[in-house]
Amino acid sequence: MAREEYCIYLRKSRADLDAEAHGEGETLARHERILLELAKRDKLNVTEIYREIVSGDTIAARPVMQQLLQEVQAGRWAGVLVVEVERLARGETIDQGIVAQTFQYSETKIVTPLKTYDPTNEYDEEYFEFGLFMSRREYKTIKRRLMRGREAASKEGKWVSGSCPYGYKRVRIENGKGWTLEVIPEEAEIVKLIFQLYTKGEPLPDGSKRDIGPHPICRRLEHMNVPAPSGGRDWRTRTIEQILQNPVYIGKVRWNRRKTKRKVEDGKVTPERYVSKPENWILADGLHEAIIDTDTFQLAADKLAKRGPAPVHLNGELKNPFSGVAVCEKCGRVLALWNNSKGYSMLKCRNRFCDNVGCSYEIFEARVLEALSGWLAGYELKWEEAPAKNDELVGLAKRAYNQASKELENRERQLARAHELLELDIYDVDTFLDRSRVLAEQIAEAKENKVAAASALSSAERAAESRKNLIPKVKKLLEVYETLPSAAAKNEMLKSILEKITYRRDKRTGPKDDFEITLYPKLPSSEE
Missing domain, CATH: 3.40.50.1390 (Resolvase, N-terminal catalytic domain)
Known part of the structure; x- marks a missing residue:
């Protein structure tokens, strides 16, 4: 048509x-x-x-x-x-x-x-x-x-970026064209406090001062219930570092520092942000009011330069086998692997405001393998009756699909017959239109039923395949886990059989293995 x-x-x-x-x-x-x-x-x-x-x-x-x-x-x-x-x-x-x-x-x-x-x-x-x-x-x-x-x-000192730095809001230039920044007094006091703590240190009861870095400053602001720039109460170390490095606070305007280039990945064009070379930046005196004096800003810059870059893992190597698998039962955040100088490893919730207590990585790993072994023993017994049940479910789904297909074919033949009756003058136009509307609704319903039946058949077949393959995968993991060469290899095998592992520990005291874990194997939806 x-x-x-x-x-x-x-x-x-x-x-x-x-x-x-x-x-x-x-x-x-x-x-x-x-x-x-x-x-x-x-x-x-x-x-x-x-x-x-x-x-x-x-x-x-x-x-x-x-x-x-x-x-x-x-x-x-x-x-x-x-x-x-x-x-x-x-x-x-x-x-x-x-x-x-x-x-x-x-x-x-x-x-x-x-x-x-x-x-x-x-x-x-x-x-x-x-x-x-x-x-x-x-x-x-x-x-x-x-x-x-x-x-x-930007060379004229105007603010040309859409977003505003913490401590300022964007306002129209009076009797002129463009935008500038206006100080937000409450936030400006926090900016001053950040620079003061970082450059002069934290006062102690005996009158001396203790050197303090970006991370302790975050904790101090959270303890003071100061809202973060993102709107929550979670201050990030990177946020503090960006404030300490931004010349906007001494009345400058910086432009062309961050640029965008496009790259092709899997046939799709995606933008990628990067920091350009300093010689390409535009740094001009802004029209806005400064919050920090130049000496304090330079002192913070010198101190940041002495810290050096943050340490990174060589080649981005994965260290946590449970990365993306183990999650906190209380808040849903993933568990992170923490190593101290004495070689002791812990799994902890990444959310600082969550009261879920961490545990020893070695004990957690042993408990997971033990739980997998116990689950496998029970599932193997259940599997003895599964093949017949699988064949029955797939057979029912196939019969439902065939029935839906026949129903659709029947409705389409009826529509063709209605056209023939119109051509033979047995139907007048109004009768034909009435009949066509009814058949159109029935055909649409039949198509939906066929699509639903096809989806049910596909799900039944996938479920049967999943049941058949899951046991060998779990057996293989238990056999070779200790001999796998890297955390990345362990992580890949764990993700192939587990949707997630939830973890909960309420008390800091007591036995080190006093915590709860729940495994969620990748089972068909009907068994979850």
């Missing part, structure tokens, strides 16, 4: 935002009127209007566009109405190629007030691709102009 339905796609551009600022009216509403008039003139049956509120550079940043492309690819629409082809894609070349191929392969028309592009027409295809190419050039020109404007504004 030929497609007769059309849809409208509306999206703002940066030029539209400028036009709205100059009082030219709401863009989407104006474009909607233009395209509805076009549909009326050309007698196009428009049944859906898509509105893209965000103005993203890529398809990945435009969820409505993603939905539209999926429907175009599925062949739902005869055509899409847009005010200009540039509204579909003007960013990355790869995105323009995706849009062009999607419309071409689905033979979906692109209707604009000036021209209708038919992807099956060779000349229209070339014209459409040329339009995208020109929009790409225009997009790059606009982007370069925006970047030059931001660089110029």
Whole structure:
């Protein structure tokens, strides 16, 4: 059946935002009127209007566009109405190629007030691709102009970033263009306290002072119930370090420090943030008020430089075999492996505000292996009756699927018969339409039943396969666990058989093995 339905796609551009600022009216509403008039003139049956509120550079940043492309690819629409082809894609070349191929392969028309592009027409295809190419050039020109404007504004001391550093809020420049920062008094006092503690130390009862680093400063702020920049009460060491290193607090504006580059992974373009070379940074006197004096800031910088970089594991080697598997029963956070200077290893909840007590890693590991061995013994007994049960469940699912398929075929034959009766004048048009509506509902229901039956059959088959394979996997792990060469190898085997392990310990005193663990093997859903 030929497609007769059309849809409208509306999206703002940066030029539209400028036009709205100059009082030219709401863009989407104006474009909607233009395209509805076009549909009326050309007698196009428009049944859906898509509105893209965000103005993203890529398809990945435009969820409505993603939905539209999926429907175009599925062949739902005869055509899409847009005010200009540039509204579909003007960013990355790869995105323009995706849009062009999607419309071409689905033979979906692109209707604009000036021209209708038919992807099956060779000349229209070339014209459409040329339009995208020109929009790409225009997009790059606009982007370069925006970047030059931001660089110029930052050199003038204006605040050009969207987010604000802790202690400030963004405000419009009075009698001028652009933004600057305004001090938030309560947060500014916390910033001063952070610099004071780090550069001058913490006062002790005897009058002396103790040197204090970013981590103890976090604990001090949490003890004082100071809200963190993220909104919670969990202050991070990295947050303190960023505050100590940010020249915004001495009245400076820094721009172009962090940049974005795109890379392709598994066929998808993903952005990656990195710190550029210092010689590429822009550092200018800001229009805003400073919170910290230059001497204090330099003292903090010198002290940070002496600390050196944080230690890291060589080659990013995994040290915890239970990484991503063992979780806290109380708060749900993963358990972390902690090693002290004496070689003692502990598993602890990563949440500082959780009262779940940690335990010895060696004891935890032994308990997990013991629990797996006990579970395996019981499951093997249960498995003796499983093959017959598996065959029965799969057989029932297959019969349900076959019945649903026959029901759908029967309803489709009835619809074909209704068409024949209309052609033979046994049905008049009204009777045919009534019958078609009833059959359409029954066919839709039959299709849903068939899909549900297919899903049930697939689940039954996967469950049978899971039951058959799980026992050998657990046996293999128990046999070779102690001989595995690395924590990463142990972690991989544990993840292949366990969804998770929950851990709970309420008392710090008492036997070291006085804790509870619960194993969640990767069983079929019916057995969980």
